[in-house]
Amino acid sequence: MNTAPSVAEVRALIVKHKRWDLAFAVIGTLALMVGILTFVALFADMLIDGMPRLNYDFLTSFPSRRPEQAGILSAWVGSTLVMLVTAVAAVPLGVAAAIYLEEYAPKNWVTEIIEVNVTNLAGVPSIVYGLLALGLFVYQFGLGQSILAAGLTLALLILPVVIVATREAIRSIPSAIREGAYALGATRWQMVSQHILPYSIPGILTGVIIGMARAIGETAPVITIGALTFIAFLPPTPISGAFPFLSFEWLTAPFTVMPIQMFNWTSRPEAAFQANAAAAGLVLLVMTLSMNALAIYLRYKLRKNIQW
Amino acid sequence: MTSTVAGIPAIATVPPIVSHRLARRHTRHIKERIIEFFLFLAAASSVFTTFAIVYILVSESWVFFQQVPLRDFLFDTQWTPLFSDAHYGIMVLLSGTLVSSSVALLVAIPLGTIIAIYLSEFAPFTVREVAKPFLELLGGVPTIIYGYFALLFVTPLLQKIFPELPGFNLLSAGMVMGIMIIPYVSSISEDAMRAVPMNLREGSYAMGATRFQTALRVVTPAALSGIAAAYILGISRAVGETMILAVAAGMQPNLTWNPMEPAATVTAYIVQVALGDLPHGSIGYQTIFAAGLALMLITLFFNILGHLLRKYYRQAY
Incomplete structure (x- = not known):
C-alpha cells in the first residue's frame, strides 16, 4: 500500500502537469506559425519576384517570345469569360439542386443516392473532371477546346461547393418561416421563391464566391481539355454593333486562362519568364485571396447579424 | 400536399364559386409539379455527373485495355508509353x-x-x-x-x-x-x-x-x-x-x-x-x-x- 502523497508532492505534480499545458500551448502556436509563415513567405516570394514585372503593359500585352514584352491580356480575358460561363451554369443548377434536397426531397433511397453523390463528387480530384470533360464535352459533344467546354467543366467542379453552401444557408432558416408562409396559403414554390431564397442569398453568395475562387485558380482540368498555352489574340467580342448586338461566338473560341499562362512561364528555364510567372501568380493570388476574404467577411457578418 | 388552402371555409358572405376555386387549385398544382420536377433534375445532375465520369473513364480505358493486358498494367515495372518499346506499368x-x-x-x-x-x-x-x-x-x-x-x-x-x-x-x-x-x-x-x-x-x-x-x-x-x-x-x-x-x-x-x-x-x-x-x-x-x-x-x-x-x-x- 502506498502512503498518501504529501501536500508538497501533490503541488509538485500539479506544477509538472501544468508545465505540459504550457509546453503544448507553445507547440500549438509554433505549428500555427508554420502555416501562417508559409503563407506570408509565399506571398512575399510572389511579391518580390513579380512586382518589378507588374505594370500596365503587363496587363494589356499578349504573351510573347520575348519575356520583357509578354503580358497576360489573353489570359485574364480568357479567365473572365470562362468564369462567366461557370457562374451561369453552376449557380442556377447548384441552387436548384440544394432547394430540392432541402425543401422537396422525400426521405427515400433516391434522395440518399443523390446526397452520397454530392459528397463523393466534392472529393473527386479535379484532374478527373478534366478527363470527363475531355471525353464528354470535347469529343462526344464536339465542343472542342473552347471557352464553353472549360466553363462547363469548372461548373461541374464547383457544383458541390455551391450545393453544400446553399443547403447550409437554407437549413439555418427556422421552420417557423415556412409554416408562416404555408399558413397564409402559399404553395411550396411560393414559399421557397418568396421566403427561403431571399433569406438564404447571403449564404449562397458566400458559397458561390468560394467556388468561383477555386475555379479561377484551377489549372489541371483546363489543361486536360487541351487549352492552348500560347494565345496571342482575344476571343470575338460578345457585343457587336450590328443586329442582334449580342454574339455568342466567343463561347467556341480557343482561349487560355491565368493559371495556364503561369504554368507555361513557370516551366520555362529562363529566369525572365519565371519573373513573368511570379507577376501572373501575384495577380491570380490577389484575385483568389480577395474573393476568399470577401466570402469569409460575408460569413462573419452573417453570423453576427442574423439571429432568427 | 399540406400547403393548399382548399379545406378552409371562406369567411366572405358570398362564397366563391367552387369550380373556379378548384380550377385555380388545379393549375397551381400542375405548376408546382413542373417546378418540383425541374428541381429534381437539377439535383439528379450530380448522379449524371458521376455516371458520366465512370462511363468516360471506363469506355476510354476499354480501348487501352484491349491492347494492353491488365496484368502488364498492374505489374510491369516500366512506364514508357511513348517509346517504340512501350511498357505500361x-x-x-x-x-x-x-x-x-x-x-x-x-x-x-x-x-x-x-x-x-x-x-x-x-x-x-x-x-x-x-x-x-x-x-x-x-x-x-x-x-x-x-x-x-x-x-x-x-x-x-x-x-x-x-x-x-x-x-x-x-x-x-x-x-x-x-x-x-x-x-x-x-x-x-x-x-x-x-x-x-x-x-x-x-x-x-x-x-x-x-x-x-x-x-x-x-x-x-x-x-x-x-x-x-x-x-x-x-x-x-x-x-x-x-x-x-x-x-x-x-x-x-x-x-x-x-x-x-x-x-x-x-x-x-x-x-x-x-x-x-x-x-x-x-x-x-x-x-x-x-x-x-x-x-x-x-x-x-x-x-x-x-x-x-x-x-x-x-x-x-
Whole structure:
C-alpha cells in the first residue's frame, strides 16, 4: 500500500502537469506559425519576384517570345469569360439542386443516392473532371477546346461547393418561416421563391464566391481539355454593333486562362519568364485571396447579424 | 400536399364559386409539379455527373485495355508509353504518387492535428478568430502558385541543406503539398473535437486533469473517428493533387521510393500527355484515361472510407 502523497508532492505534480499545458500551448502556436509563415513567405516570394514585372503593359500585352514584352491580356480575358460561363451554369443548377434536397426531397433511397453523390463528387480530384470533360464535352459533344467546354467543366467542379453552401444557408432558416408562409396559403414554390431564397442569398453568395475562387485558380482540368498555352489574340467580342448586338461566338473560341499562362512561364528555364510567372501568380493570388476574404467577411457578418 | 388552402371555409358572405376555386387549385398544382420536377433534375445532375465520369473513364480505358493486358498494367515495372518499346506499368507512376503523398502527410498530419487540438482546446477566442480565416486562405491559394513556390523557393532552400538535391524532386513538392493540406486536416479534426460534448471535458477537469491531459486522453479519443476522417480526406487530396507535382517534381516516370529524386505521378503524367500533341484514339493518348481510372478508384476508396467515418462520429453523441 502506498502512503498518501504529501501536500508538497501533490503541488509538485500539479506544477509538472501544468508545465505540459504550457509546453503544448507553445507547440500549438509554433505549428500555427508554420502555416501562417508559409503563407506570408509565399506571398512575399510572389511579391518580390513579380512586382518589378507588374505594370500596365503587363496587363494589356499578349504573351510573347520575348519575356520583357509578354503580358497576360489573353489570359485574364480568357479567365473572365470562362468564369462567366461557370457562374451561369453552376449557380442556377447548384441552387436548384440544394432547394430540392432541402425543401422537396422525400426521405427515400433516391434522395440518399443523390446526397452520397454530392459528397463523393466534392472529393473527386479535379484532374478527373478534366478527363470527363475531355471525353464528354470535347469529343462526344464536339465542343472542342473552347471557352464553353472549360466553363462547363469548372461548373461541374464547383457544383458541390455551391450545393453544400446553399443547403447550409437554407437549413439555418427556422421552420417557423415556412409554416408562416404555408399558413397564409402559399404553395411550396411560393414559399421557397418568396421566403427561403431571399433569406438564404447571403449564404449562397458566400458559397458561390468560394467556388468561383477555386475555379479561377484551377489549372489541371483546363489543361486536360487541351487549352492552348500560347494565345496571342482575344476571343470575338460578345457585343457587336450590328443586329442582334449580342454574339455568342466567343463561347467556341480557343482561349487560355491565368493559371495556364503561369504554368507555361513557370516551366520555362529562363529566369525572365519565371519573373513573368511570379507577376501572373501575384495577380491570380490577389484575385483568389480577395474573393476568399470577401466570402469569409460575408460569413462573419452573417453570423453576427442574423439571429432568427 | 399540406400547403393548399382548399379545406378552409371562406369567411366572405358570398362564397366563391367552387369550380373556379378548384380550377385555380388545379393549375397551381400542375405548376408546382413542373417546378418540383425541374428541381429534381437539377439535383439528379450530380448522379449524371458521376455516371458520366465512370462511363468516360471506363469506355476510354476499354480501348487501352484491349491492347494492353491488365496484368502488364498492374505489374510491369516500366512506364514508357511513348517509346517504340512501350511498357505500361502503372506501378511506376503510383510510386511517385505514393512517395509524394507520404511526404505531404508527414507534414500535414502532425501539424494539422496539433493545430486542431490547439485551436479547439487551448487557443484563446481571439487567436481562433484570427487563425481560422488565415488557414482558410491558405487552403484557397491556387495550386499552381504552390507549384511555383515549391520549385523556386522551397527547392533552392532545401538545396542549401542537401546540396545534391536535383532541381525537380518529390521532397519539396510533397512538403508544399503537405502545407496545402493542413487546412483540410485541421478544420475537419477541429470540427470533430468541438462536437465532443462539454460535459466530457468538465468531467475530466473535475477529476483534476489538466487541459493537456483532457485534450489528449478525453477529447482526442472521443473525436477519433472524425480525426481519422480528416486524415483520410487529406490522403485523397494528396493523391489527386496535380499542379504542384507537375511543376516541382518533374515529369519523368521513375520507379523510386526516394523522395530526393524527381518522378512523375499519375496526375502529372496526365498533364504531360494533355500538353503534348498526341492524337485522340492513339494508345499513348488512351493511357491517360487508364491512369485516370486508377486515380479515381484510389480516391473513391478513401472518400467512401472518410465519409463513413465522418457519419459515424456524427452519430456518436
